Amino acid sequence: MSGAGASEAAVGYAREQGKRFVEELKELLRIPSVSTAPEHVGDVRKAAEFVADGLRAAGMENVRLIETKTATHDGHPLVYADWLHAEASAEGKPKPTVLLYGHYDVQPAEPLDEWKSPPFEPTERDGNIYARGAVDDKGQMWMHVKALESLMKAADGGAKLPVNVRVIVEGEEEVGGEGIAAFVREHGDQLKADAALVSDTEMFAAELPTLCVGLRGMIYTELEARGAATDLHSGMYGGAAPNPFVALAQIIAKLKNEDGKIAIPGFYDGIEEPTKAELEAWRSLPFDEEEYRKHEVGSTELTGEAMFSVLERTWSRPTMDVHGMPGGFIGVGAKTVIPAKATAKISFRLVPGMKPEETFAKY
Numbered sequence: 001m002s003g004a005g006a007s008e009a010a011v012g013y014a015r016e017q018g019k020r021f022v023e024e025l026k027e028l029l030r031i032p033s034v035s036t037a038p039e040h041v042g043d044v045r046k047a048a049e050f051v052a053d054g055l056r057a058a059g060m061e062n063v064r065l066i067e068t069k070t071a072t073h074d075g076h077p078l079v080y081a082d083w084l085h086a087e088a089s090a091e092g093k094p095k096p097t098v099l100l101y102g103h104y105d106v107q108p109a110e111p112l113d114e115w116k117s118p119p120f121e122p123t124e125r126d127g128n129i130y131a132r133g134a135v136d137d138k139g140q141m142w143m144h145v146k147a148l149e150s151l152m153k154a155a156d157g158g159a160k161l162p163v164n165v166r167v168i169v170e171g172e173e174e175v176g177g178e179g180i181a182a183f184v185r186e187h188g189d190q191l192k193a194d195a196a197l198v199s200d201t202e203m204f205a206a207e208l209p210t211l212c213v214g215l216r217g218m219i220y221t222e223l224e225a226r227g228a229a230t231d232l233h234s235g236m237y238g239g240a241a242p243n244p245f246v247a248l249a250q251i252i253a254k255l256k257n258e259d260g261k262i263a264i265p266g267f268y269d270g271i272e273e274p275t276k277a278e279l280e281a282w283r284s285l286p287f288d289e290e291e292y293r294k295h296e297v298g299s300t301e302l303t304g305e306a307m308f309s310v311l312e313r314t315w316s317r318p319t320m321d322v323h324g325m326p327g328g329f330i331g332v333g334a335k336t337v338i339p340a341k342a343t344a345k346i347s348f349r350l351v352p353g354m355k356p357e358e359t360f361a362k363y
Contacts, residue, residue, distance in 0.1 A: 006162065009154035014146065021146045022129075024054070026122040028104075028138050029131040035076055035105035035175045044076045044171050047104045051145070051169050055081040058149035059159040060167065068172070068179025075179035076105065076171030080190070083152075084164045097164040099193035100148075102141030102200065103173035106133035140199035141169060166193055173200075176220065205286055216318070217350035219360050223248060224343045231328075234336040244342035245328060252344060255320055260304040260313075262320050264362050272352040274316045282311045319349040 014021070033047035034040040048065055055063045060081035068075030086095035109119035109132045117123035122131035129139070144167070152159040168191055170180040184191065201212040227242035257263050274282075289310055293302050304313045313319075327342030329335040350359060 006151065006155065006160075010147070010150040013154040014150040017146075017150070021142075024146075025139060025142045026129070026131075028142060029122040029129070029133055030120055032109075032120045033105050033133070033171065034108050035172050037108060041076075044105055048077045048079050048169075048171055051079045051104050051141070052081075054142070054145045055079070055148070055167060058145055059083070059152035060148060060165075066183065068183060070178045070182060078171070078180060078183060079104070079167070079169040081167040082165065083148075083159070083161055084166075086161060086164045095163050096194035097166060097192065099191055099196040100144045100165060100167045101169070101196060101198045102144060103137045103170045104133075104141060105171045105174050106136070106138070107174045135202075137173070137200045144197070144199065166191060208286070214352075216315075217354070217356065219348045219350065219356050219363075220345070221347070221360070221363075222343050222345055223251065224341065225251070226341050228338065228340050231340050232338040234338050237338060238336075241338050243338050245325065245339065248325060248342055248344045252322055252346075259306065262318065264320075266362050267318065267359070270353045271318065274312070278316075279312075282309070282315070285311070287311060316351055318351050318354060319347075321347050321349075323347060 028047065028050050031043050031047045031050065032040055033044045035044055052063050052065060060083050063079075063081040066078040066080055068078060084097070088094050109115065112119070117125075117130055119132040122129050122134065124130075128134075133139070148161070148165065148167075151161055155161075168180070170177060172179050198212075201210070201215065203210045225244035225247045227244045227247070228237070232241050255263060262268070287310070289302070292310060293299060302310065304310075305317060308317055323345040325342060325344045328339035329337050348359060348363070350356065
């Protein structure tokens with residue numbers, strides 16, 4: 001069986017097994033595989049083993065966990081699998097190899113009081129599953145695994161795929177992906193493929209098939225400010241002792257103008273603008289800016305470079321954002337401390353034409 005017949009058989013199998021597929025996804029979602037939290041190291045590995053078991057059950061071969069290690073720490077394991085037996089064409093031309101990528105780790109669920117249901121107890125509402133990782137990226141990654149199972153199990157005459165397939169699933173996407181980056185540098189030949197499929201993006205609108213062909217890159221860093229040798233009391237030292245939080249606020253405020261433009265000298269040098277065809281394609285999409293502001297962002301207004309559309313701002317323009325400023329006193333009540341040190345977590349989104357090393361040097 002091949003072509004349309006194989007696809008129809010696979011879809012039929014998926015429909016028959018759909019309830020089981022969803023229950024398995026829920027089981028995976030219950031694993032709190034928070035890659036940034038040391039207390040969840042065991043849970044992260046449990047999630048990796050769950051994915052490996054799913055790939056084996058699907059009929060994939062050479063399934064294994066690959067341990068990762070960087071210069072600074074032991075990382076979370078990669079999950080690898082492959083099936084490389086696709087029959088050559090009648091002319092003897094070998095079939096292409098497709099690399100499927102996903103990640104099984106998730107971000108912390110805080111703030112917990114904003115969840116309507118427990119983040120690691122998947123809950124169905126209005127036809128959707130709500131849980132940490134349901135759409136980033138366990139849901140999509142598990143879809144890949146179940147698509148492979150459906151194709152393999154429904155094949156006439158045994159496990160068979162129309163193309164060769166390799167699978168790599170990582171457990172550090174939410175913390176920078178150092179482990180997979182090192183693996184690609186050192187063992188890239190093991191992931192050799194003609195095309196890669198990544199389902200870690202979004203559908204643009206309901207019932208609108210979406211093919212994402214590019215994403216902005218990122219630099220993530222921390223800015224640290226130090227003041228006095230130790231924490232001080234503002235009643236005794238306020239007005240004379242330097243306050244690292246104030247210093248950080250002043251520095252950060254100078255990084256971006258009120259019109260949304262990043263003020264770092266040379267920051268925009270060399271960036272590639274979207275093509276005319278790309279801009280026309282974006283304008284053709286069913287996008288309502290007011291609907292986006294109200295229901296997706298939930299703010300009173302949108303910010304950024306007003307001379308560019310919202311889609312241009314979010315798809316083709318570089319950004320600078322502050323994600324947290326740990327330090328000092330953050331508990332309930334009041335404590336008039338002038339902290340000795342404070343940090344700010346900052347990221348930059350990069351677009352074509354920007355090189356991470358050069359951009360970071362300008363910052």
